[in-house]
Amino acid sequence: xxxxxxxxxxxxxxxxxxxxxxxxxxxxxxxxxxxxxxxxxxxxxxxxxxxxxxxxxxxxxxxxxxxxxxxxxxxxxxxxxxxxxxxxxxxxxxxxxxxxxxxxxxxxxxxxxxxxxxxxxxxxxxxxxxxxxxxxxxxxxxxxxxxxxxxxxxxxxxxxxxxxxxxxxxxxxxxxxxxxxxxxxxxxxxxxxxxxxxxxxxxxxxxxxxxxxxxxxxxxxxxxxxxxxxxxxxxxxxxxxxxxxxxxxxxxxxxxxxxxxxxxxxxxxxxxxxx
Amino acid sequence: xxxxxxxxxxxxxxxxxxxxxxxxxxxxxxxxxxxxxxxxxxxxxxxxxxxxxxxxxxxxxxxxxxxxxxxxxxxxxxxxxxxxxxxxxxxxxxxxxxxxxxxxxxxxxxxxxxxxxxxxxxxxxxxxxxxxxxxxxxxxxxxxxxxxxxxxxxxxxxxxxxxxxxxxxxxxxxxxxxxxxxxxxxxxxxxxxxxxxxxxxxxxxxxxxxxxxxxxxxxxxxxxxxxxxxxxxxxxxxxxxxxxxxxxxxxxxxxxxxxxxxxxxxxxxxxxxxxxxxxxxxxxxxxxxxxxxxxxxxxxxxxxxxxxxxxxxxxxxxxx
Numbered sequence: 268x269x270x271x272x273x274x275x276x277x278x279x280x281x282x283x284x285x286x287x288x289x290x291x292x293x294x295x296x297x298x299x300x301x302x303x304x305x306x307x308x309x310x311x312x313x314x315x316x317x318x319x320x321x322x323x324x325x326x327x328x329x330x331x332x333x334x335x336x337x338x339x340x341x342x343x344x345x346x347x348x349x350x351x352x353x354x355x356x357x358x359x360x361x362x363x364x365x366x367x368x369x370x371x372x373x374x375x376x377x378x379x380x381x382x383x384x385x386x387x388x389x390x391x392x393x394x395x396x397x398x399x400x401x402x403x404x405x406x407x408x409x410x411x412x413x414x415x416x417x418x419x420x421x422x423x424x425x426x427x428x429x430x431x432x433x434x435x436x437x438x439x440x441x442x443x444x445x446x447x448x449x450x451x452x453x454x455x456x457x458x459x460x461x462x463x464x465x466x467x468x469x470x471x472x473x474x475x476x477x478x479x480x481x482x483x484x485x486x487x488x489x490x491x492x493x494x495x496x497x498x499x500x501x502x503x504x505x506x507x508x509x510x511x512x513x514x515x516x517x518x519x520x521x522x523x524x525x526x527x528x529x530x531x532x533x534x535x536x537x538x539x540x541x542x
Numbered sequence: 543x544x545x546x547x548x549x550x551x552x553x554x555x556x557x558x559x560x561x562x563x564x565x566x567x568x569x570x571x572x573x574x575x576x577x578x579x580x581x582x583x584x585x586x587x588x589x590x591x592x593x594x595x596x597x598x599x600x601x602x603x604x605x606x607x608x609x610x611x612x613x614x615x616x617x618x619x620x621x622x623x624x625x626x627x628x629x630x631x632x633x634x635x636x637x638x639x640x641x642x643x644x645x646x647x648x649x650x651x652x653x654x655x656x657x658x659x660x661x662x663x664x665x666x667x668x669x670x671x672x673x674x675x676x677x678x679x680x681x682x683x684x685x686x687x688x689x690x691x692x693x694x695x696x697x698x699x700x701x702x703x704x705x706x707x708x709x710x711x712x713x714x715x716x717x718x719x720x721x722x723x724x725x726x727x728x729x730x731x732x733x734x735x736x737x738x739x740x741x742x743x744x745x746x747x748x749x750x751x752x753x754x755x756x757x758x759x760x761x762x763x764x765x766x767x768x769x770x771x772x773x774x775x776x777x778x779x780x781x782x783x784x785x786x787x788x789x790x791x792x793x794x795x796x797x798x799x800x801x802x803x804x805x806x807x808x809x810x811x812x813x814x815x816x817x818x819x820x821x822x823x824x825x826x827x828x829x830x831x832x833x834x835x836x837x838x839x840x841x842x843x844x845x846x847x848x849x850x851x852x853x854x855x856x857x858x859x860x861x862x
Contacts, residue, residue: 444747463746464778495750497774498832523767523836530835 279379279414280405280448282433284441286421294440295381298416299339302379307412308370309339312347312382338375344386353393356400360407367413377412385420394428401435402476410452434466434473447473450489454480458517459492462500470500474507484512490519498527501536508535544640544674545581546574547708553671557708558698560691562683564596566704571644572600573706574678575607578642584633586610588645593680597644615650615859619662620817620834623669630673639674646680652690653861655839657727660690663697664717665817678702696720721813727841727852730860732793732800739792749777749790753801756792761799761856768836769799769855775829776803776851783807784849798838798856809842809849816840 281298285291295311302309347362348354367378388394401417408414417436419429433441437448437457445460447470456477462470480486486508490496496517501524508515515536517524525538548555561567575597578585587597588610601607613622626643633641651659666677681694695701695713697720702708739752753773757766773790780788784805793800812820812827816834820827833851834840839858843850 461747461750463774464782465746495770495774497771498828521767522764523771526764526768526836527771527832530832 278409278437280408280436280438281414281416282401282429282436282439282441283416283418284421284429284433284439285383285418291383291418295416295418298381299334299379302377302414303334303338306376307379307414308337308373308375308377309334310347310366310378310380310382311339311341312344312380312384313341314344314383314386337373344382344384347382348384348387353390353396354387354400356396356403359400360403363404363413364407364411367411371412377414380413380415381418382415383418383420385418385423388419388424388428388432394431398431398435398472399476401432402478405435405437406449406452406478409449430469431472434469435476443469445470445473445493447477447488450487454478455487455489457492458488458490461495462493463495463497464499467499467503471503471507474503479511480513484514486513486515488515488517490517490524493517493519493521493524496524496527498531501527501531501533505531505533505535544676545583546577546640546676548640548674548676553675554667554673555676555700556667556670556679556698557677557700557702558679558681558694558711559702559704560681560683560686560694561704567593567680567682568596568600569704570702570706571597571678571680574642575601575644576605578640578676579605579607581640583640583642584608584638585642586629586644588612588643589680590646590648593646593682613645613648613651615648616838617648618835618838619658619665620831622662623665623818624835626670630670630675634673641673641675643675643677644680645677646682649685650859652685652687653859654728654730655858656690656693657725657841658834658839660693660697661721661725661817663694664715664720665814667697667699667717668814669818718813724844725841726843728861730793730800730852730854732795732798732860733802733852735793737791737793739790741790743781743786743788744777744790746774746777746781749803750774752790752792753799756794756799758794760794760796765838765855766799769801769853772833772836772840772853773801773803775833776801776853779829780805780807780849780851783810795856798854798858798860801853802850803853804848804850806847807849809844816842 283291283294299309348359370378388397419432421429429441430443433439434443434446435448444466445462447456447458450457504515517536517538520540528536528538559570575585586608587594589597590612594609630641647659695711696715698711699714700708701711739756741748741752750770753770777790780803784807786806788805791802810830815827816830819831837853837855839854841852
């Protein structure tokens with residue numbers, strides 16, 4: 268239970284589905300203030316030119332005017348994610364890791380990023396790469412003192428694209444029914460919410476973006492916060508495990524999943540009590 | 543090579559013996575069992591405690607007849623099918639040419655839940671037909687209601703007379719026809735009261751939330767979880783395969799929770815839906831089968847322009 272409680276704790280990886288600039292500014296300001304109060308360095312990543320020579324994509328209304336010198340840095344999106352037509356997931360995590368370590372070396376307690384990354388996920392290939400990056404950086408944030416408010420403009424991207432990204436965050440304002448995110452710095456993941464026919468395809472995609480388990484071949488899903496999982500998703504988990512030569516351990520206090528696994532005779536999914 | 547009356551028969555040989563006294567029962571089942579043992583056929587008995595003791599008393603002490611756990615009041619037909627299929631699979635794999643089973647239902651099955659046991663008896667003719675099974679189902683005339691006996695005659699291809707003669711059942715109907723008939727289960731008295739929840743066209747999320755919210759701790763946690771799952775499947779099927787409007791109604795009794803999910807369609811096309819997993823991609827079939835495993839009682843009612851699934855968690859025996 269202690270591990271699960273820790274897994275459910277917020278560690279500051281937030282997906283913000285935005286269709287109201289004022290609401291985003293308000294949330295961004297709150298997020299930045301929390302970071303500054305905690306002694307973190309803030310990166311405010313914007314699609315506009317932060318030097319002011321060209322019009323920013325939007326005014327930087329979320330930034331406090333009274334931040335300590337150097338604590339808040341406004342960074343161009345093109346400089347932050349500068350690797351070809353789509354993000355390079357591993358390289359991008361490495362880049363943020365360097366910035367995080369630099370912030371720590373400079374005496375800050377961590378790195379806090381606010382980024383409207385809508386321009387980076389406009390095509391299906393970009394979306395796929397970025398979703399993979401979101402998973403990798405989620406794992407990094409679970410292990411190191413980096414946090415991020417990732418904003419996506421729902422009006423430009425549509426509900427489906429935002430859902431694909433939102434379900435890989437531990438926190439979101441998007442109306443996704445389930446979330447899959449890092450449960451600890453190792454290779455266990457937390458699975459929360461509800462899985463039913465309305466989100467099978469989303470779940471399948473999310474699972475495909477998750478790193479395979481460690482050498483023991485076990486994909487551990489800590490599911491104390493999973494209120495419902497239907498037989499279709501369990502069949503999919505079993506199929507996923509079979510295709511990747513692994514076993515899935517679903518840790519849930521509920522009895523229904525174990526009942527279904529027994530009924531369906533699934534050999535690759537094991538249901539264990541939540542812990 | 544099969545022996546006895548079933549010699550030469552392919553598949554499930556399904557009979558009923560309706561007896562008026564213990565002596566009449568024993569006169570039929572003793573030779574049935576001993577002949578099976580003599581032929582080297584796996585021979586099993588699944589009777590209630592009293593009847594099993596009667597039978598045991600007339601068998602030689604060391605005769606290899608297996609006495610299985612009797613059907614309990616809370617046994618579900620789909621669970622019985624799964625359990626028997628596992629046993630039959632093993633015996634056939636071990637080389638059995640014929641398997642003899644003498645069974646009876648718990649008397650509580652003749653009450654409010656008889657409809658799904660009647661469906662089970664009809665389905666037996668199909669779902670066990672891949673096995674060389676000779677099944678004799680015993681019904682005590684002193685304890686079996688007339689309406690149940692009428693269904694027994696319609697679901698068993700053969701009847702065994704007390705004199706041991708085996709006759710075709712004149713009322714027998716092919717299971718596909720029998721299962722397709724409109725079947726009205728007794729109305730649960732709770733349904734005559736205003737439901738505590740009534741939702742029009744609920745999403746599965748709303749349906750699950752409504753069932754969870756109605757839980758007041760009276761039922762075991764796993765029964766509530768199973769009901770949530772069953773209702774979610776029922777609503778999903780109604781929205782996907784039925785016709786609007788979809789209504790969910792929920793009643794809470796002292797010992798049970800009852801939910802009905804109705805839509806304007808005609809229900810599943812597969813007459814065996816719910817009793818066995820779908821063979822192919824029958825829409826909603828797996829969900830309905832799981833529903834039958836998860837609830838203590840499930841009824842399916844068809845009326846003009848309406849199909850209603852009634853799901854019960856807790857004690858379904860409101861007539862007893």
